[in-house]
Amino acid sequence: MPAFLNDIDDKFKVILSKKQISRNDLLELKSSIIEAYENDTITDIERLQQSHRILTLNLYDVSE
Numbered sequence: 001m002p003a004f005l006n007d008i009d010d011k012f013k014v015i016l017s018k019k020q021i022s023r024n025d026l027l028e029l030k031s032s033i034i035e036a037y038e039n040d041t042i043t044d045i046e047r048l049q050q051s052h053r054i055l056t057l058n059l060y061d062v063s064e
Helices: 003-017 023-063
Strands: none
Touching: 003 023
């Protein structure tokens, strides 16, 4: 499981362990999910860019 999913799962468990769940608890969970998703998306984009660079370099190496 990716690290960001573990973080979300941990926060969810903390909230479930409370006797009463407040609106702020849910908003905090929601914002942490959004942040984790955004960070994961950025990581995916960076990996794609890196793969593109490698493919481009390999293309130029083969051409010569």
